[in-house]
Amino acid sequence: MESGTLVRIRQLYFYLPLSLSQRDLLTLLQEYGRRSCGEPDCIRVNIIEVKNITGNSDLLQPQLYFCIEAFRTKQAMEAHEHLSHTMELRRFIKQYCQKPETEDDSDEKETVETIVDGVSPFPFRNGWTLKKSYAPLRTPDPKDPWKQRKRALDLLAKDVGVQNITIRVTRLLPARASNIATLKRNVFKIARSHCTKDGVVRVDIIEEEKYPGGIFIIEAYESDDLTKLGYLEYEFEESLQSEVFPYCDADKKSVWKGCNVFPDLEEWKQTISPEKLPEAESKPMNVYQKMSLIFGMGALDKVSTYAKRCGSRILIITGWNQARLDPLLWELDAEMVQGNIQILPPISIPGMLSSSTFEELVQNVRIRKPDVIIGMGGGSALDAAKAVSLFAHPDNETIHSFLQQLRNAEKSELLTFEFFCEGPLLPLILVPSRPTLGAEISHSSIFGFPGIFHACLVHFVSDENNLVNSSSSSKNKTPGSIQNMISLVDARLYIRGHHVVIPTAAIASLILCLESFLCKDSNPFTIALAKEGISTVASYIEKATDDFKSTVVAEKVALTSVIAGLVREGKNFGLTGAIALALSGQSAISFRDLVIHIASITLPYYIAFIRKRGQDEIRQRLRQASKMITGSETATEDDLLIWFHQVIQLVHLPSWKDAELFNVPWKDIARIVMSEFNRVELPVEMSVEDVNSILEDLANK
Known part of the structure; x- marks a missing residue:
C-alpha cells in the first residue's frame, strides 16, 4: 500500500x-x-x-x-x-x-x-x-x-x-x-x-x-x-x-x-501547487540551525538535565581560563555528588584550533571516553568542542579524510569549505561564556594553519542517522542532522568577563548585521533579521559602554550575537568577515576585535560604492540603517560614519598595532578574498581594484 x-x-x-x-x-x-x-x-x-x-x-x-x-x-x-x-x-x-x-x-x-x-x-x-x-x-x-x-x-x-x-x-x-x-x-x-x-x-x-x-x-x-x-x-x-x-x-x-x-x-478549498514555479526574485536563505537553542536568563540551570540524558561521563572543553567553569560546575555539582554523572578532567584550548594539533586533541578526548562533551568559553572553545564532538567517537573513522581535506584547503588557500560527517557523533552541549558572533548556533569551526596568515572556516554537514547518545549500539542512535547539539545561552555569564567584551561584541554584531542588510542578494528573511539586529544594537549600545554589568544589556547583546550568526547563514560572510578570516590565522587580537578594526575601513568604502553604483533599493536600505542607528529621522550616510567612529572611541579597543600583523602579503590576501567571492555578500559588484584599495588603506592603518 x-x-x-x-x-x-x-x-x-x-x-x-x-x-x-x-x-x-x-x-x-x-x-x-x-x-x-x-x-x-x-x-x-x-x-x-x-x-x-x-x-x-x-x-x-x-x-x-x-x-x-x-x-x-x-x-x-x-x-x-x-x-x-x-x-x-x-x-x-x-x-x-x-x-x-x-x-x-x-x-x-x-x-x-x-x-x-x-x-x-x-x-x-x-x-x-x-x-x-x-x-x-x-x-x-x-x-x-x-x-x-x-x-x-x-x-x-x-x-x-x-x-x-x-x-x-x-x-x-x-x-x-x-x-x-x-x-x-x-x-x-x-x-x-x-x-x-x-x-x-x-x-x-x-x-x-x-x-x-x-x-x-x-x-x-x-x-x-x-x-x-x-x-x-x-x-x-x-x-x-x-x-x-x-x-x-x-x-x-x-x-x-x-x-x-x-x-x-x-x-x-485548496491551492494546489503549480507544476512550474515562478522565477525566484530573491536569493534563498539556508538556515543550518538543526539544534536545540535554549535562550535567556536561567538557561544554564538546565545543563545537568540535558547532560544526564546523553550519558554519565562528561568532558568539558574550555579556553585558557578554567575559572570560567565555576558556574557550570556549580550546576553539575548536585548530580555529581549523587553519583549520577562523572566529570572528567577538562581540556583547555589556548586559542584558535590548529590543523597541526587537532588530531592530537581528538586522541586525548578518545582516551577519556566521554559520553557527552560540554563546550564552555568563547568562540575558539566552542569551535573546538563542535569539531571534537564530530570525530572523537571511537567508531568514527573519518578524521583522516577530514585532515586531508583541511591540508588541501591550506594549499589551495581556501577560506571555507564543507565537510560531510559520515561517522557516529558524540552529543554536544554549548555554553558560551561571552558573545561569539554566532559560534553558539552554527555548525562551523575556524581552523588556523601554522605559519599561514589566513584561517579556514569549515562547515560541518551530517547525515540523518549518525547521532549516538552514549555508545555505538544501534538502539542508542537518534535520527537527525547534527541534532546532538544543544546551546544554552545564558547572558548572566557574559557580565563576568572583561569590561570591553559586551560593547565590542555589540559593535561586531552590528557590523555583520549591517553588511547583510545592505547585501544586494539578501532575501526578505535575512533582511528582517538583520534589521532587528541593527535596531536592537542601536537601542542599547551607549548603555553598554557605561554599564557592562547590566544583565538587561547583556541579554540584548546575547540576542544580537545569535542574530549575527543567523544572518551569516551558517557559513557565508560579508567582506569585513572575509578579510578578518584571511588575517586571523596570525592575528594577536580576537576575531571580534579584528572585525571592528577592518570595518572602520570597509564601511566608508561600502557607503561610497552604494552612492556611486548601488541599486535604488540598497540606497534606501542604507538611509534606513542610518536613521535606525543614529536615532535621527534626518540622518545621512555621513552621520552614520561619524556615529560609528565615535562609538569605537568609547570602547577602548586594542590598537591595530596590538594585532601584530607584520609583513602581511596584502596582494595574497586580496587574491584569497577574491577567490571566495561566491560566498561573500556584497552591496554592489566589486572588482579586484576595489578590494586592493581597501587592503591598501588597511595596510597603512
Missing part, C-alpha cells in the same frame, strides 16, 4: 425516527467534526451527505453520510475511538439510527456503520494538511468551561444545512491483482490533472488497507454554475472510463453523489 496520510472512512446509514429532525442530526455531525478537529494529531475531518440513495421518498429511506477523518499517527486514530465525542456519536447511532422493524423485514439487515481504514497518497501534502484551529472547543474559559462551547454551538445552529459544494464519491476495486499498479498510476495521473481546473475544489484519493488496490475517489466541485459542474463531472468520468474502469471489477464499482456538511466551503 502506498504511504501517505492515515485516513478512516465511516460509512453511516441513518434511519431517523419522526421524533428526530434532520437539523438535529446535522448539528450532531458538525459538532462531532469540530471536536475531532481539535484533537492534537487530527489533520482534517470531512462529513459528506449523500443524496437519493434509494430514489424514493419513503420515510424509511436511509440517509447515508461519509465521515472522512485524517490523522498523523496510528495511535491518534485509535485514541480517537475512545474520546467522548466519538462515544457520543456511537450512542446516537445505537439509540436513534437503527432501521425500524416492519412486517416485510428480511433477515439481512443494513449495516448502520461501516469503517474503512486506509491512506491518502494523493494529493500528498497539499490536500489533507489544511485544518482550522477550533479554539472555542480546545481552550475553554477557565471561569466558565461551557461558555465558549455554548457559543460555538449557537454559531453552528445558524450554519446547519447544505453548503454550496457538490461532492461525488467513487469506490473502485481492481479486476485482478496484476491491475493494481496500473489502476493506481492512472487514477493519480487523472486526479493531478483534474484538480487544477477552475471549479474543482479538490480531489482526494484514499487507498484501502483491507483490500489491496481498493480506492476511494472523492471529487469536490463548486456548484454555482450547474453547466460547468456537469461538464467537469462528465470530463472526469470520461477519463476514468478510458483509463481506469478497464482495470476495475465492474460489479463492485460504487458511486455516491451528495454535498458537504462539514466543514464550510472555504475550508474545502
Whole structure:
C-alpha cells in the first residue's frame, strides 16, 4: 500500500425516527467534526451527505453520510475511538439510527456503520494538511468551561444545512491483482490533472488497507454554475472510463453523489501547487540551525538535565581560563555528588584550533571516553568542542579524510569549505561564556594553519542517522542532522568577563548585521533579521559602554550575537568577515576585535560604492540603517560614519598595532578574498581594484 496520510472512512446509514429532525442530526455531525478537529494529531475531518440513495421518498429511506477523518499517527486514530465525542456519536447511532422493524423485514439487515481504514497518497501534502484551529472547543474559559462551547454551538445552529459544494464519491476495486499498479498510476495521473481546473475544489484519493488496490475517489466541485459542474463531472468520468474502469471489477464499482456538511466551503478549498514555479526574485536563505537553542536568563540551570540524558561521563572543553567553569560546575555539582554523572578532567584550548594539533586533541578526548562533551568559553572553545564532538567517537573513522581535506584547503588557500560527517557523533552541549558572533548556533569551526596568515572556516554537514547518545549500539542512535547539539545561552555569564567584551561584541554584531542588510542578494528573511539586529544594537549600545554589568544589556547583546550568526547563514560572510578570516590565522587580537578594526575601513568604502553604483533599493536600505542607528529621522550616510567612529572611541579597543600583523602579503590576501567571492555578500559588484584599495588603506592603518 502506498504511504501517505492515515485516513478512516465511516460509512453511516441513518434511519431517523419522526421524533428526530434532520437539523438535529446535522448539528450532531458538525459538532462531532469540530471536536475531532481539535484533537492534537487530527489533520482534517470531512462529513459528506449523500443524496437519493434509494430514489424514493419513503420515510424509511436511509440517509447515508461519509465521515472522512485524517490523522498523523496510528495511535491518534485509535485514541480517537475512545474520546467522548466519538462515544457520543456511537450512542446516537445505537439509540436513534437503527432501521425500524416492519412486517416485510428480511433477515439481512443494513449495516448502520461501516469503517474503512486506509491512506491518502494523493494529493500528498497539499490536500489533507489544511485544518482550522477550533479554539472555542480546545481552550475553554477557565471561569466558565461551557461558555465558549455554548457559543460555538449557537454559531453552528445558524450554519446547519447544505453548503454550496457538490461532492461525488467513487469506490473502485481492481479486476485482478496484476491491475493494481496500473489502476493506481492512472487514477493519480487523472486526479493531478483534474484538480487544477477552475471549479474543482479538490480531489482526494484514499487507498484501502483491507483490500489491496481498493480506492476511494472523492471529487469536490463548486456548484454555482450547474453547466460547468456537469461538464467537469462528465470530463472526469470520461477519463476514468478510458483509463481506469478497464482495470476495475465492474460489479463492485460504487458511486455516491451528495454535498458537504462539514466543514464550510472555504475550508474545502485548496491551492494546489503549480507544476512550474515562478522565477525566484530573491536569493534563498539556508538556515543550518538543526539544534536545540535554549535562550535567556536561567538557561544554564538546565545543563545537568540535558547532560544526564546523553550519558554519565562528561568532558568539558574550555579556553585558557578554567575559572570560567565555576558556574557550570556549580550546576553539575548536585548530580555529581549523587553519583549520577562523572566529570572528567577538562581540556583547555589556548586559542584558535590548529590543523597541526587537532588530531592530537581528538586522541586525548578518545582516551577519556566521554559520553557527552560540554563546550564552555568563547568562540575558539566552542569551535573546538563542535569539531571534537564530530570525530572523537571511537567508531568514527573519518578524521583522516577530514585532515586531508583541511591540508588541501591550506594549499589551495581556501577560506571555507564543507565537510560531510559520515561517522557516529558524540552529543554536544554549548555554553558560551561571552558573545561569539554566532559560534553558539552554527555548525562551523575556524581552523588556523601554522605559519599561514589566513584561517579556514569549515562547515560541518551530517547525515540523518549518525547521532549516538552514549555508545555505538544501534538502539542508542537518534535520527537527525547534527541534532546532538544543544546551546544554552545564558547572558548572566557574559557580565563576568572583561569590561570591553559586551560593547565590542555589540559593535561586531552590528557590523555583520549591517553588511547583510545592505547585501544586494539578501532575501526578505535575512533582511528582517538583520534589521532587528541593527535596531536592537542601536537601542542599547551607549548603555553598554557605561554599564557592562547590566544583565538587561547583556541579554540584548546575547540576542544580537545569535542574530549575527543567523544572518551569516551558517557559513557565508560579508567582506569585513572575509578579510578578518584571511588575517586571523596570525592575528594577536580576537576575531571580534579584528572585525571592528577592518570595518572602520570597509564601511566608508561600502557607503561610497552604494552612492556611486548601488541599486535604488540598497540606497534606501542604507538611509534606513542610518536613521535606525543614529536615532535621527534626518540622518545621512555621513552621520552614520561619524556615529560609528565615535562609538569605537568609547570602547577602548586594542590598537591595530596590538594585532601584530607584520609583513602581511596584502596582494595574497586580496587574491584569497577574491577567490571566495561566491560566498561573500556584497552591496554592489566589486572588482579586484576595489578590494586592493581597501587592503591598501588597511595596510597603512
